[in-house]
Amino acid sequence: FRHHESPPITRKLIGQRVLRSEDVRLVTGRGHYLADISLPGQLHAAFVRSPAAHARIAAIDLSEAVAVPGVHLVWTGHDVEEFCSGIEAQFTAEGCELITMPLMARDVVRYVGEPIAVVIADSRAIAEDACDLVSIDFDDLEVVLDPRVSIEGGPVANGERPDNVGLRGRASFGDVDAAFDTAEHVVSALFHPGRVSASPMETRGCLASFDWSTQKVKLWTSTQMPHYVKLCLGLYLGFSEARCEVLSPDTGGGFGQKAHIYPEELIMPLVSRELGTPVKWVEDRRENLLAGAHAHEQYVTISYALDANGRISAVRTHALVDGGAYHAPPQTMAVEAWCTAAVTPTGVYDIPAAEYVYEGAVTNKCPVGAYRGVGYMAGTLARECLIDEAARTLRLSPFEIRRRNVVRDFPWVNPQGIAYEEGSWARCIDKLEEMVDYPAFLERQAKARDRGVYLGLGISVFVESSGESTGMIQAHGMNETYHDTATVKMDPTGSVLVTTGINSQGQGQETTIAQIASDVLGVPFEAITVDAGTSTKGAYGSGTVGSRGAVIAGGCVNRAAAEVREQLIAVAAQMLGVAKEDIELSDGQVTSKSDPEAKMEIADVAMAAHYDSNAWPDGFDTRLEATRAWDTSRPMFSNGGHAMIVELDPETGIVDVERVYSVEDCGVMINPMIVEGQIRGGVVQGIGLSLLEQLVYDNAGNLTTTSFLDYQVPTMDVSPPFEIQHLETPSAISAAGIKGMGESGLIAAPAAVLNAVNDALAAFGATLHDLPATPERVFNAIQGISTP
Numbered sequence: 001f002r003h004h005e006s007p008p009i010t011r012k013l014i015g016q017r018v019l020r021s022e023d024v025r026l027v028t029g030r031g032h033y034l035a036d037i038s039l040p041g042q043l044h045a046a047f048v049r050s051p052a053a054h055a056r057i058a059a060i061d062l063s064e065a066v067a068v069p070g071v072h073l074v075w076t077g078h079d080v081e082e083f084c085s086g087i088e089a090q091f092t093a094e095g096c097e098l099i100t101m102p103l104m105a106r107d108v109v110r111y112v113g114e115p116i117a118v119v120i121a122d123s124r125a126i127a128e129d130a131c132d133l134v135s136i137d138f139d140d141l142e143v144v145l146d147p148r149v150s151i152e153g154g155p156v157a158n159g160e161r162p163d164n165v166g167l168r169g170r171a172s173f174g175d176v177d178a179a180f181d182t183a184e185h186v187v188s189a190l191f192h193p194g195r196v197s198a199s200p201m202e203t204r205g206c207l208a209s210f211d212w213s214t215q216k217v218k219l220w221t222s223t224q225m226p227h228y229v230k231l232c233l234g235l236y237l238g239f240s241e242a243r244c245e246v247l248s249p250d251t252g253g254g255f256g257q258k259a260h261i262y263p264e265e266l267i268m269p270l271v272s273r274e275l276g277t278p279v280k281w282v283e284d285r286r287e288n289l290l291a292g293a294h295a296h297e298q299y300v301t302i303s304y305a306l307d308a309n310g311r312i313s314a315v316r317t318h319a320l321v322d323g324g325a326y327h328a329p330p331q332t333m334a335v336e337a338w339c340t341a342a343v344t345p346t347g348v349y350d351i352p353a354a355e356y357v358y359e360g361a362v363t364n365k366c367p368v369g370a371y372r373g374v375g376y377m378a379g380t381l382a383r384e385c386l387i388d389e390a391a392r393t394l395r396l397s398p399f400e401i402r403r404r405n406v407v408r409d410f411p412w413v414n415p416q417g418i419a420y421e422e423g424s425w426a427r428c429i430d431k432l433e434e435m436v437d438y439p440a441f442l443e444r445q446a447k448a449r450d451r452g453v454y455l456g457l458g459i460s461v462f463v464e465s466s467g468e469s470t471g472m473i474q475a476h477g478m479n480e481t482y483h484d485t486a487t488v489k490m491d492p493t494g495s496v497l498v499t500t501g502i503n504s505q506g507q508g509q510e511t512t513i514a515q516i517a518s519d520v521l522g523v524p525f526e527a528i529t530v531d532a533g534t535s536t537k538g539a540y541g542s543g544t545v546g547s548r549g550a551v552i553a554g555g556c557v558n559r560a561a562a563e564v565r566e567q568l569i570a571v572a573a574q575m576l577g578v579a580k581e582d583i584e585l586s587d588g589q590v591t592s593k594s595d596p597e598a599k600m601e602i603a604d605v606a607m608a609a610h611y612d613s614n615a616w617p618d619g620f621d622t623r624l625e626a627t628r629a630w631d632t633s634r635p636m637f638s639n640g641g642h643a644m645i646v647e648l649d650p651e652t653g654i655v656d657v658e659r660v661y662s663v664e665d666c667g668v669m670i671n672p673m674i675v676e677g678q679i680r681g682g683v684v685q686g687i688g689l690s691l692l693e694q695l696v697y698d699n700a701g702n703l704t705t706t707s708f709l710d711y712q713v714p715t716m717d718v719s720p721p722f723e724i725q726h727l728e729t730p731s732a733i734s735a736a737g738i739k740g741m742g743e744s745g746l747i748a749a750p751a752a753v754l755n756a757v758n759d760a761l762a763a764f765g766a767t768l769h770d771l772p773a774t775p776e777r778v779f780n781a782i783q784g785i786s787t788p
């Protein structure tokens with residue numbers, strides 16, 4: 001297991017607020033996104049998408065569409081079936097049932113927006129016009145939209161799962177029944193985070209180019225997982241993987257929605273091969289809201305058994321996700337309900353017994369996939385909002401009840417047997433209390449109420465597995481792997497090219513990865529170029545998911561750069577005639593510990609390593625290059641918390657977030673400025689889904705929120721001021737002690753928002769359990785009316 005080792009790093013740039021090097025092009029409009037890429041002779045695709053939620057396709061007539069001038073090809077599900085019978089998604093969570101998703105619907109459509117046919121034409125406009133001329137007769141089938149009805153055996157949503165069960169499992173650890181039987185208090189509630197879209201600023205899209213003369217495929221796609229997409233071109237379409245190249249250009253956000261393989265990404269290479277020309281598909285916002293993976297919709301019932309002092313002795317969780325008509329491959333609907341039930345219920349609390357059930361209902365809606373903090377958001381919401389209800393029942397402060405339950409001794413093993421090696425869990429609670437100045441807030445809240453102003457304070461604390469790795473996923477009982485490589489190569493002039501398996505959707509890894517490489521190699525930041533997002537150069541990777549970029553790519557780069565460093569040192573020692581142990585590399589210079597006069601530029605060593613045979617030690621491979629893998633042997637966890645102050649207007653039900661306080665402990669930070677940007681972005685997304693965003697289906701299964709006029713994303717006007725503080729509990733296993741954090745803002749913000757809303761609503765004796773807490777819901781809650 002040598003690939004679990006992390007060579008030590010002398011930190012110089014790690015920890016610095018280095019300005020993001022990618023921003024030079026991104027903020028001056030010189031970024032290159034998918035839609036910016038054009039190839040000579042390219043054609044354009046548009047999809048005919050199902051207007052029906054569940055129906056049999058009785059007949060399709062393509063003749064009018066095919067006859068439109070400028071149309072080159074129209075294919076249906078049956079046409080692509082001969083190349084690919086569908087995408088299978090299965091997660092090794094117990095009880096996750098296989099469902100095959102056809103590239104396009106064949107005889108039955110199962111959700112509004114499902115692709116039925118593709119038109120390839122000279123322009124997108126022509127292709128769209130031709131789509132309108134495809135005429136289809138549907139025989140309606142019974143529709144099931146409510147997962148609670150579906151899972152009880154309601155109308156069948158997808159004939160492949162006649163019981164509507166996409167996922168079902170349960171487990172129990174410790175004596176849960178005894179804890180509940182002897183409890184002084186039992187609190188329970190049902191939380192319902194609504195259906196949302198990650199809605200990245202840049203929609204999905206891809207451009208395929210098949211070259212018949214070389215049988216090579218090149219696919220540019222806006223994805224978080226270029227290597228996985230390439231694997232799928234081989235697995236599902238039978239292309240020679242070695243002749244496939246998948247490139248992820250600059251990406252305007254992915255947030256988990258682009259961590260899937262989509263039918264469109266497999267159809268474009270097929271039509272490009274068929275027509276012998278490049279073909280491009282750029283999704284519009286309506287398609288993105290209809291058919292880009294949806295997120296979150298769950299019903300989470302959670303109960304705590306507590307003693308008279310507010311100590312929790314057991315937790316029971318039942319998580320039901322509305323999975324939609326198929327699993328979103330490769331993650332499946334398990335990432336929501338399984339993760340919520342099996343991974344999040346104990347959180348930072350020392351709860352000795354836990355029992356859970358997770359279920360995924362198949363419904364006639366768009367499949368639910370990953371969205372930043374997938375599974376963790378709903379679980380953290382349930383856990384952190386229920387503990388506030390327990391605090392109200394026991395008349396304890398929200399800080400005090402958390403302090404009475406928080407784990408203080410590490411390593412701590414939760415009831416499921418997962419070991420947490422370190423953390424600043426208790427300090428985080430104290431820190432938040434200090435930051436909000438709780439006694440002062442209570443006074444301000446009371447005074448405001450006298451003036452008819454309703455303030456609320458909500459807190460939530462979290463622990464999240466970060467740095468998704470083989471060690472992490474297998475500790476949670478999955479038989480899956482997540483691993484990467486990185487390649488570090490120093491040129492003769494001393495410039496360095498780092499290729500990593502991860503790619504950026506905006507996180508800033510071009511900067512942070514260069515910070516790590518710079519410290520390991522002792523060369524200036526400017527000497528390093530980071531190339532991420534291509535599937536054929538050097539590195540391999542499992543994707544920019546699960547807050548793994550810093551930990552995993554960082555770990556790979558550290559190992560590969562350390563190897564190049566050894567190669568450099570060997571050459572430098574030969575050139576200076578000193579022992580290898582004597583050599584130091586720093587600031588672009590080689591120095592000798594024993595002889596202050598012996599000095600060289602690292603660039604001179606690089607030149608000699610390539611072109612001066614006198615400099616080569618015995619047996620030297622003439623190269624300064626290494627590819628190394630890195631993976632963790634066990635899980636690693638980051639932690640933190642948020643406190644929010646909201647003002648609630650009882651006349652309109654509008655909630656305004658006045659201020660956010662965040663504490664983050666992601667171990668050693670590579671770049672605190674980037675970490676803070678990640679917190680702000682994640683928290684604002686969390687505010688969005690807590691107060692504004694919801695995808696709404698009508699009773700027939702039509703999505704009624706298909707533009708940003710109906711689907712309200714948060715903008716600057718709802719972004720509150722932030723106060724952020726860092727704690728730093730390094731990981732013992734990662735490079736430099738780094739832990740991941742890219743999802744933390746979204747994981748815990750919604751719980752803080754809902755707790756704050758409920759704190760304000762307490763004045764009216766009302767409580768909300770559903771997200772988003774829209775003005776309508778808040779207003780109705782005050783009036784004592786429930787909102788469907």
Ligand code: MCN
Nearest residue numbers: 254255372505506512546547548549550670671740741742
């Ligand atoms: N970082 C750091 N020090 C640490 C930890 C992280 O400086 N101790 C930096 C990293 O180097 C990286 C950023 O913070 O620049 C996030 O790092 P990490 O937690 O490793 O997350 P990933 O790089 O793996 O990014 C994925 C994560 C996920 S899973 C989602 S979803 C999400 C998120 O990042 N999607 C995003 N943040 C996003 N931010 C933007 N702008 N766009 C997305 O699509």
Ligand code: SMO
Nearest residue numbers: 256371372545546
């Ligand atoms: S939802 Mo992030 O892509 O793990």
